[in-house]
Amino acid sequence: MKVVIIGAGFGGMAAAIWLSEAGHEVELYEQAPAVRTSGNGVLLLPNGTGLLRELGVDLTGLGARMDSVDGLFRDGSLALRVHLSRIAARFDAPVLVGSRGRVAERLVARLPEGVLRLNMRCTGLEQGGGSNPVVVSFADGTEVKADVVIGADGQRSVVRTSLFGEDPAVYLGDATWHGITDLPGDFASGHAVHSVFGDEGICVMHPVGEGKVYWAFELPFSDGDVLPPGAVGDTRSLREEGSAVTNLRARFGHWTAPGLQRLLAAMRDEDVSVFPHIIHRELPQWGKGPSTLIGDAAHVVPPRVGMGLSQALEDAWVLSRTLAGSGDVEAQVRGYEQARIRRVRGMQKAARTLGRKTVPMPPWLLRRIGRLLPVTKFNLAQVKNSSNYLNNDLPAMAVQERP
Ligand SMILES: Cc1cc2nc3c(=O)[nH]c(=O)nc-3n(C[C@H](O)[C@H](O)[C@H](O)COP(=O)(O)OP(=O)(O)OC[C@H]3O[C@@H](n4cnc5c(N)ncnc54)[C@H](O)[C@@H]3O)c2cc1C
Numbered sequence: 001m002k003v004v005i006i007g008a009g010f011g012g013m014a015a016a017i018w019l020s021e022a023g024h025e026v027e028l029y030e031q032a033p034a035v036r037t038s039g040n041g042v043l044l045l046p047n048g049t050g051l052l053r054e055l056g057v058d059l060t061g062l063g064a065r066m067d068s069v070d071g072l073f074r075d076g077s078l079a080l081r082v083h084l085s086r087i088a089a090r091f092d093a094p095v096l097v098g099s100r101g102r103v104a105e106r107l108v109a110r111l112p113e114g115v116l117r118l119n120m121r122c123t124g125l126e127q128g129g130g131s132n133p134v135v136v137s138f139a140d141g142t143e144v145k146a147d148v149v150i151g152a153d154g155q156r157s158v159v160r161t162s163l164f165g166e167d168p169a170v171y172l173g174d175a176t177w178h179g180i181t182d183l184p185g186d187f188a189s190g191h192a193v194h195s196v197f198g199d200e201g202i203c204v205m206h207p208v209g210e211g212k213v214y215w216a217f218e219l220p221f222s223d224g225d226v227l228p229p230g231a232v233g234d235t236r237s238l239r240e241e242g243s244a245v246t247n248l249r250a251r252f253g254h255w256t257a258p259g260l261q262r263l264l265a266a267m268r269d270e271d272v273s274v275f276p277h278i279i280h281r282e283l284p285q286w287g288k289g290p291s292t293l294i295g296d297a298a299h300v301v302p303p304r305v306g307m308g309l310s311q312a313l314e315d316a317w318v319l320s321r322t323l324a325g326s327g328d329v330e331a332q333v334r335g336y337e338q339a340r341i342r343r344v345r346g347m348q349k350a351a352r353t354l355g356r357k358t359v360p361m362p363p364w365l366l367r368r369i370g371r372l373l374p375v376t377k378f379n380l381a382q383v384k385n386s387s388n389y390l391n392n393d394l395p396a397m398a399v400q401e402r403p
Contacts, residue, residue, distance in 0.1 A: 050389060
């Protein structure tokens with residue numbers, strides 16, 4: 001069967017590797033002149049690291065091992081602790097803060113020869129109907145026929161628009177400002193993520209080794225903030241110029257949590273990227289005919305849940321296993337979608353409700369929650385419930401064992 005995949009991000013590359021292994025004829029089209037290997041840190045939960053191992057990716061040197069997330073008040077006092085080491089032990093797969101670039105490089109190295117086609121921007125597709133193939137069009141005029149088309153083309157997916165019309169992800173009013181900064185010391189070589197919260201926003205600091213810290217500030221926009229490039233939705237109150245670092249120092253300069261002042265002093269504007277929080281409308285199915293979506297094209301969520309990459313790998317895993325099974329192709333594709341949609345819903349709900357907006361709780365209440373509630377068990381359940389892989393949950397028509 002000929003499978004055309006649009007977009008060589010994490011989801012597209014994983015699908016190309018697994019579908020080629022299953023014996024399909026695979027073509028992977030990417031608009032850029034090279035696969036993107038830049039970027040910051042990325043949290044890899046046990047489903048993410050487990051699936052990377054399934055893809056034949058060596059985890060050695062991919063990132064730093066994380067043993068806990070410490071939720072701190074802005075004065076540095078502890079509100080709650082999530083033991084990531086227990087979650088990792090439960091699933092026999094580590095929790096890492098990986099380098100996005102290194103993950104991408106290792107996936108590129110696993111792609112079969114001749115599968116990747118660069119500088120190919122997809123402009124749309126035409127469903128064949130009946131047993132006719134789907135026709136995919138590209139900006140240079142090329143047309144390609146396929147038995148199955150997979151839109152792995154990210155949050156502004158052309159494939160999604162071709163299938164369902166204009167329905168862009170909506171802006172939720174917050175953004176994450178993030179970067180990597182040299183901050184040698186005990187924290188950078190440790191294994192605890194610090195998530196510091198207060199009325200002004202949230203600051204998450206991840207030690208990534210080699211004297212570096214990957215940091216992310218989550219905050220609302222208000223008058224005078226810098227406009228996030230590519231923001232969608234209501235951004236009318238935002239200015240288009242200014243210094244992100246000056247803005248962050250003004251907002252968080254009085255916080256006294258450990259390391260925060262040093263971080264604010266060391267940050268430089270050229271290290272800062274911004275990601276406005278957007279979310280897709282939840283669709284009852286992700287495709288039509290033999291065409292479907294995976295990854296951010298199907299379900300972009302704000303980065304606060306730290307699951308986007310792992311969920312893209314989950315989609316690719318379930319879809320490849322299902323297409324390796326027997327039966328009608330359209331039924332297989334719909335089977336994949338339903339198996340994933342019921343797992344992804346929880347992540348979408350968490351992404352809408354967790355984070356900055358839960359912070360206005362009084363500190364005594366948060367401390368009590370941290371002491372009384374089994375927060376590690378809660379997180380473990382969240383990771384497990386959002387994963388088909390950790391539950392070996394595949395549609396009945398899928399190949400249940402590795403082909
Ligand atoms: C600030 C930030 C922090 C994050 N932190 C985490 C985290 O800690 N943990 C985590 O798991 N996830 C995290 N994520 C999310 C994660 O990076 C994404 O969910 C993941 O990259 C989605 O992968 P994808 O393959 O679906 O899409 P992408 O990685 O976006 O890939 C899409 C690809 O399609 C290509 N493309 C687009 N349009 C076309 C076209 N028309 N024709 C051809 N090619 C096209 C693009 O060039 C790109 O290569 C974070 C994201 C952000 C922005």
